[in-house]
Amino acid sequence: MKKTLQYVLAVCLIFVFTAVQPPENVFADADTGTIRIVHTNDTHGRYAAGEDTVGYARLQTIVNGDGQCADLILDAGDAFHGLPFATVERGGAIAELFKAVGYTAMTPGNHDFNYGYAHLAELGTDSGTPVLSCNVLYEDTEQPVFTPSVGLSVQGFRVGLIGVTSPDIYGDTAPSNVEGLVFADPAEYVQKEIDRLHSEGCTVIIVLAHMGDSPELSWTSERLVSETTGIDVVIDGHTHDAENRLVNWKDGEGQALCVQTGAYFENVGVLTLTVDRETGRPVDLSTDCEVLVSASQAQELEEDAGVAGLVEGIEQRQSAILGNVIASSPQEAAYSWEAVRCGQTAVGTVVCDAYLAETGADLACENAGGIRGGLPEGDVTSGDVIGVAPFGNYVVTKEVTGQTILDMLETSLSLGLRNQAAWDAGEETAWPEESGSFLQWSGISVTWDPDAADGSRVVEVRVGKRVLDPEKTYVLATNNFVAASGDYPALAAAEELNQYGGCDELILRYLSGQYEDASDWTVSLDRTVFTEGSAQTESSQAPSSAPASSKEPETVSSAVVSSEAEPASDGGAGVWIAVAAIVVIAAAAAVVVVMRRRA
Incomplete structure (x- = not known):
């Protein structure tokens, strides 16, 4: 009787494992972890959910995710300026929404300088979002105007975030907005931050760049990667392209994934990195890691009630300002x-x-x-x-x-x-x-x-x-x-x-x-x-x-x-x-x- 019972249990176990296959690489997951990144760029003051714009209320829903909330929320510039919603309070309304969504960091775009660099720094403080740029320097002291980089612990891994601003955009704002500043060589200053972050134990390097990929520009994200060693991901902006490609490092021993979402909140990027737990390095890096959520797809999502309510409150507040x-x-x-x-x-x-x-x-x-x-x-x-x-x-x-x-x-x-x-x-x-x-x-x-x-x-x-x-x-x-x-x-x-x-x-x-x-x-x-x-x-x-x-x-x-x-x-x-x-x-x-x- 006992042997018969053992035989029946064995047959049942074989049936269970045959009928319900485990997910592929399920046992490999013990050796890797994932970092989920949600990113935006060049929203230019767009804010409301609509047919052509994702908006911050639906962005919050994407950030929350079904099973894993975003680990990093990043922006590659040109957020604080654009539509009157943004400009009527000199970027203040967008700063409120950045804070509500919980952005981790951003790098400034040329239009973010439109209020002057001092006010841009204030917007970073008001939004609770560090403004990162390693190569925007005071002309007289050659010291950085903004925080060059930050190191963070994410899902048990050390991640370095670096901001960089293309010298091409120096003239893309009024001269008075950047008076007394220089935009130094991007590759030189990014490499310094990579080396410093590596020395501090960071094993994943993400660069926030307002550069783009236009061949008409002297600096592009591709050039930046090809003149440095150690970048894993470039969250890009400026040229309003849907960018997703791998670029080789200067030493040819690695690659960086360069991504950009387009512009005007038409898309939101969701990037998932698989990271080896032993080495802390990204593995299986490919263009498949990036998924764009379009405005039309986002219409199927519920708007986050808290952020939607904040948008409505700002609109009501601004209606009084518009009567001035x-x-x-x-x-x-x-x-x-x-x-x-x-x-x-x-x-x-x-x-x-x-x-x-x-x-x-x-x-x-x-x-x-x-x-x-x-x-x-x-x-x-x-x-x-x-x-x-x-x-x-x-x-x-x-x-x-x-x-x-x-x-x-x-x-x-x-x-x-x-x-x-x-x-x-x-x-x-x-x-x-x-x-x-x-x-x-x-x-x-x-x-x-x-x-x-x-x-x-x-x-x-x-x-x-x-x-x-x-x-x-x-x-x-x-x-x-x-x-x-x-x-x-x-x-x-x-x-x-x-x-x-x-x-x-x-x-x-x-x-x-x-x-x-x-x-x-x-x-x-x-x-x-x-x-x-x-x-x-x-x-x-x-x-x-x-x-x-x-x-x-x-x-x-x-x-x-x-x-x-x-x-x-x-x-x-x-x-x-x-x-x-x-x-x-x-x-x-x-x-x-x-x-x-x-x-």
């Missing part, structure tokens, strides 16, 4: 979707004036599609300004030739005539697809012939008081969207000089008189003038074959917007310009405002 009066305008700078696409408008000139005030450029332009509201007569609020420029774009300067400016004007004026024809026809489907690429300007006066052929309409252009020279170079300020637009290829190909703050920030500072020469800048009546004329009656920079126009000259100019209750003096601007401006503004105010999606 920042300036007083003696007259309305009206907006309509159609008018801003067909001719120079008061609000377009105010926007471009703000760009000139910040950058000191020779001239400025803005695409009609980037303007989404007007400015009222009387009190102007922060919300009004954000309504004008709600997209989170930022301002850049480029060096362009006079010929490029002429070409841009020809393209824009031709598009404006097509837009006007569609408006006159009253048919929505008649509008050109690229209608929003019509340009608003400041700093120039243009005489043009609407009856001339495409490419021959511009009769004369003056930048300031001087006739434009096609061979000369000028500094042009515009938003980053226009700067890369395929509608203006010569501009897109031109060298970028600097990057500045958000469009809404610059407009707000301009209207509230935060520039030393604000009283001069607010006198905009003679800054942007478009006059209809002909090549026979005006000196010309355009082909002399342009036909004469039978139309009387017409001048379009801008509104005066001041931080004072009364408008500033125009400093001797012609009375006829002021009269023409008032006529145009009155006409614009009568147009029905029609909001459409940005072209």
Whole structure:
């Protein structure tokens, strides 16, 4: 009986182990552990869960995981600046969300410097998130501005986190934001931190880099890995790519996995490292270690109630801030979707004036599609300004030739005539697809012939008081969207000089008189003038074959917007310009405002 019972038990055990196979490598798990990393980059002020954005509430759900909470939550830069949600409190709202989610560390992107490096350090403190960068140094002392690296114990392993910032981005913020700093050789300073962390017992090295992988850049994550030895993972940012590749070390004896999630919270990266318990080193490192969770996939996840509630509270708090009066305008700078696409408008000139005030450029332009509201007569609020420029774009300067400016004007004026024809026809489907690429300007006066052929309409252009020279170079300020637009290829190909703050920030500072020469800048009546004329009656920079126009000259100019209750003096601007401006503004105010999606 006893032997029979033993036989039955043996058969049962064989059945159990045959029917229910253990997971593959289950016995190897005793020799390895895992480190789960959740990472983001280049969110640019995006924060809410939606069709195209994961958002912080769903990020928290991803962090929490099904079985294993994330061990490290890392960001590779450009988080604190972008949409008005981020900029209206100078990064403070994003800092709150970083703290709620529990970020482990971040490295700064170029736009994180937009508030100045001192304020960036404060945001790191407020968010409870160490800002890491080993190669951003004070110019006079050569000491690091931020913490170079940190060593942490994670799942029983010693992990070193290093931050590094590409020297390529030094000019990708306003010069005043990085004044007194140098961005030193990344490979040299990262290698120093690798060696130091190894000496302290760290066996896994993770680098947070704001570099990217574009071949147009002098520094990339691939170059960084290939000029150093010892990096295991690079959490990358800056170029907005979905990056996932292995790169060999300098000595050829190891590899690093370089990953990047894209941009704008479209994805969240989840990286799982398997680590040998005896050596503390990653094993089986491959591109399969990285998984991207897209915004569409994240929609299936529940939003974390705590973080979602925090987002709602911040939005309510900011609604009060947006009601703050920042300036007083003696007259309305009206907006309509159609008018801003067909001719120079008061609000377009105010926007471009703000760009000139910040950058000191020779001239400025803005695409009609980037303007989404007007400015009222009387009190102007922060919300009004954000309504004008709600997209989170930022301002850049480029060096362009006079010929490029002429070409841009020809393209824009031709598009404006097509837009006007569609408006006159009253048919929505008649509008050109690229209608929003019509340009608003400041700093120039243009005489043009609407009856001339495409490419021959511009009769004369003056930048300031001087006739434009096609061979000369000028500094042009515009938003980053226009700067890369395929509608203006010569501009897109031109060298970028600097990057500045958000469009809404610059407009707000301009209207509230935060520039030393604000009283001069607010006198905009003679800054942007478009006059209809002909090549026979005006000196010309355009082909002399342009036909004469039978139309009387017409001048379009801008509104005066001041931080004072009364408008500033125009400093001797012609009375006829002021009269023409008032006529145009009155006409614009009568147009029905029609909001459409940005072209």
